[in-house]
Amino acid sequence: MTVRTAVTGSLTAVALLAGALLAVPASAARADETPAPVDPGPVVMGDFPLQAYAAEAAEAPPELAEALRRDLGITPEQFYAQADAAATAVGVVDALEAAGTTVLGSRLEGTELVVSVPTEADASAVEQAGAIAEVGEQPAAPGEPGEQPGTPGAPARQRVDLPDAELLRDLVGGQGYYDHKGVYDYFCSVGFNGVDTATGAAQFLTAGHCVTPGAAYGGRVFSLEQQRPGQNPTVAGTHLGSPLSASLKFGDYYDTALYATAPAWTPVPAVGSWGGNQGSADAGQRATVRDYTRAVVNQSICKSGRKTGWTCGTVSAVDRASTIGTTDVNAFLSNVCALTGDSGGAVISGSYAVGVISFGDYKTGCGETGRTTGSFPIDSQFFESALDVQTSWEPLVSVSAPGSDTLLGGVPLYRGEAATGTVPGGGLRHTVHLSVDGGPERLIPVGADGRWSIPDAAGLGAGSHGVSLFTSYGAGLQRSPAVTGTVLVADRPAVDRLDGATRFDVAVAVADQAFPGTAPVVYVATGTNYPDALSAGPAAVAKGGPLLPVLPDSVPEVVAAKIAALKPARIVIVGGTDSVRDAVRAELQQLVPDARVDRLAGADRYAASRAVVADAFGSAPQAYVATGGGFADALSAGGAAGSKGQPVVLVNGPAAAADTPTLELFQTLKSTSLTVAGGRFSVSEGVLDSLSAGVPAAVTRVSGDDRYATSVALNADAFDEADTVYLATGLNFPDALAGGVLAGLQDAPLYVVPGDCVPRGVLAGIARLGADDVVLLGGTTALTPAVQQLAPCGF
Incomplete structure (x- = not known):
């Protein structure tokens, strides 16, 4: 004992x-509706990594930091981590004793809870709770045992002489x-x-x-x-x-x-x-x-x-x-x-x-x-x-407002799934109050780790809902400010993947999906660099054929087999001989002896882009403009342009103005409306102004804070609905180049995303479009399983 x-x-x-001292809040109103409490799960010790307390430590009083250094030789991060560990330890010991485990004593070692127990069976329960078990009698405490207080189940009292x-x-x-x-x-x-x-x-x-x-x-x-x-x-x-x-x-x-x-x-x-x-x-x-x-x-x-x-x-x-x-x-x-x-x-x-x-x-x-x-x-x-x-x-405590990625994070809440969130600094004495569309409050218990959850999407129907949340503490008199927002409830889309061992395998998998039989034309470009091919995707869609990558001096076997099976009447090589050598041209001719093999090239990537666009489009009242200095914006524009039958023309984005050949191309195409993909660091204001005045044309810039936000903005501008959405990594180009053709053929948007998560704007866009299917382009190295699970990014 x-x-x-x-x-x-x-x-x-x-x-x-x-x-x-700080003002006392007004008495809390009682909720009209209280759902069945959500079991926050067993209380376990878990981890308390110091980096998780960096933000709190940064806000710690300097006076506290100095006292901790002077008296204990620890940092604020260690102080806050140990405090949370101690508070969690209290709950763990309570839960162990409530479950019948005999606890002889407990202590902290850093952020680890050590529990003394009499038997191995008790030790097993301790270890399942994430604590360290010590089997044996509790070490004797100084002094003589005192009288037992009249509390049933209480351990005996000890005394210490001071x-x-x-x-x-x-x-x-x-x-x-x-x-x-x-x-x-x-x-x-x-x-x-x-x-x-x-x-x-x-x-x-x-x-x-x-x-x-x-x-x-x-x-x-x-x-x-x-x-x-x-x-x-x-x-x-x-x-x-x-x-x-x-x-x-x-x-x-x-x-x-x-x-x-x-x-x-x-x-x-x-x-x-x-x-x-x-x-x-x-x-x-x-x-x-x-x-x-x-x-x-x-x-x-x-x-x-x-x-x-x-x-x-x-x-x-x-x-x-x-x-x-x-x-x-x-x-x-x-x-x-x-x-x-x-x-x-x-x-x-x-x-x-x-x-x-x-x-x-x-x-x-x-x-x-x-x-x-x-x-x-x-x-x-x-x-x-x-x-x-x-x-x-x-x-009197500082009560933090609740946060929720699923309700306030700009991501859709999928029907049948839990709405979740956290209360910073929250625990078992906190309650989250949720009101939907101005309705009665739902009271949501908060777990020991500050997390809260409502199962089954809080029973919300499909569509947009206004939500308001605040946190109360204890008896409910103390409250946080309310936070409000709009959540879009939708059905979770199915997620498929088109992948392969290499970029060439992925491109062929895409082509198999788009062209299971034959095709009148095949576009080929080097698979080792992007500039020549950025305009080729929308051109391939316009001409009704795939875009396939090749090596500079050979055609990969898997690509060769697909080209032969397609039996195209024309093969278009995009880029000069530095990109795709004449040996590749000869090999292509051998693969399809009756095909006409053409090369579209120029003195630089911009001239090659103009050549591709001029060959594929006799006219283009609307067109996209993107920098040739990077691939991300042009890739996102490619799916939208392909679906609309519009070209993507590459420009020298940082230049003071668009060059004369570019202006003349748009004049030849009779373009009257141009969409510039990307911000002013991608395409300068000078280029935009020169297009407006020199074509002349109405010029609209569509951009975001980064390549992912620009991708979201381009697709929001181009699509009102879509059954299927394609995702490709925004960190490399081959998968999106080939996939852009498939997206264009299906009137589907293509979003570029990081390799390990899906930006919140992309998830919101998928829900807004009402897409039933999401197709990942590339293997798990390019897009990890987290992307397949539609795990949201922090942005």
Whole structure:
């Protein structure tokens, strides 16, 4: 059985964190509809990688970071990771015991939970929960076992002897808050701001021994006007709070009290940092409070108090029955430095409230070693805690708005699938409120890791729906701002793949799909570079044949077999002899002896593009323009252009203006409307202006922030609906070149995507078009299984 130790010694008092406090939200409205709770799944330890806490650490008060470095030798990332690990560990141990596992004791080692159990069977349950099991009796704790409290199922209490411990209460002038009796002023520290869950009234938590019986002014306390920790006050402070007599409990293992916060103060969900112990309590950046948790052995904690300001340490024991003088107090013990005047001060772990300072044996300063401080816990599983007494109080916390990729991320929500999201810093005491199309609220429980979920797409029908979400905490008085948006509910499309071992195999697979029999023409271009072929896709669609890649000096066997099977009357080689040599031309002629083999080339890629377009299109009232300096924009334009029977003409994008041969080509084609694919870094404003004036033609630029957003914009501009959508990697060209012909023939859009996810705009576009099928062009090296699962990117 787990033993609980006790501390014995004598007592004195501690101080107040007279920081500004934040307004209490209005009473929460109750939801009209509450679905069956969603089981968040078993509580397991999981991983707490430091990189996941980089953003939170970047926002940590510098004063906190310095205290962690000075007192513990750890970083804010480690502090927040250990805090989450400790909070999760509490849930894991609770779940283990609820399931019948005998737990002898538990502690943290870094972010790993170590649980002591008596049997191998218990060890197996511990390991399944992601913790480390130690089999055997719990190591003996110092001191003699104490009396068992009258709590069914509670472990035995232990005692620890701490002869010089005292309640940290000061009878001289100081800082923090004070009450007055006779000729003395008594100093203490504010613990945590909070609210009365029944009335919404602002109340702060402190140590019970800080309430002076018979104090003047009805026990009201006043702020101490300090400019640094430990400084003696020189002027009287303002009214800070009035004691709530029913909340006071000191003795019988309790040390807790509440004060009604004076109206002049605005409570905030934060702990003052004392400007790195160089300023007042609210100087510098404050440490945010997001929730509360129980203390765990080896947990890193920090405290804020009026005498010693910010100090940090490590929990050495929890739920220790501590006799200070003649008074018994339950406490978790640590080496956090605290002196008289720090009593009642806030003890935090990461952004979790853990307890308030109660007693200790530091005497003169924080340089002393081997000292111990006891803190009264906010919560305890079996033993005395603040929440036992303050049953209608909860800490004031910063409540984050819910996030949801599936409801607010610009991606479709597929019918029959779960809507999911997270609440940053959220846990089991948080609830997400969802309203759809202005309807009644649905209450969604949040898991220990901040995740939430609604199965079966929240029962929404197909189409667009307005959604509004906010997070509440605890009793529901504390709420985040609401976040709103529109979600498109759609049926998940089927996903197929056209792939092959090489780019040549993929191109033939595409050609087999588009031309299972014969074709009147075949376009060929080098498969080792892109410029010559970018205009060839729409040309091939216009002439009714595939585009196939070849090597510079040979025709791959798989391509040769396909060309022979197609029996084209004409074969068009795109590019000069540097790209496709005459040996390839001869080989093609041998493959189809009756075919006419032509070469379309020019002095550069732009001349080759013009030659291809002039050969395939007698006229083109509408046409696309793309840079020849990259392939991504032209590839996305190719599918749209092919489906519309329009050419893609390559230009020198960075040039000051379009050259004369390009202007003359558009004049010959009688073009009156041009769509420029890509932003001004792809095609300059000078080129756009020269096309407008020199052709002349109406010129429209369609672009996005990157190649993927440009692809989305081009397809949104070109397509209102589509049964099939094609996806190809935007990091290479061969698959999209060949696939663009198939897309064009089927009046289907082709999107370029990263290799390991699908941009949110692409997913939204697929749903908007009502596509039933998505076809991936290329193997799993080009487009990973994540793309096949339509996993959204972070953008």
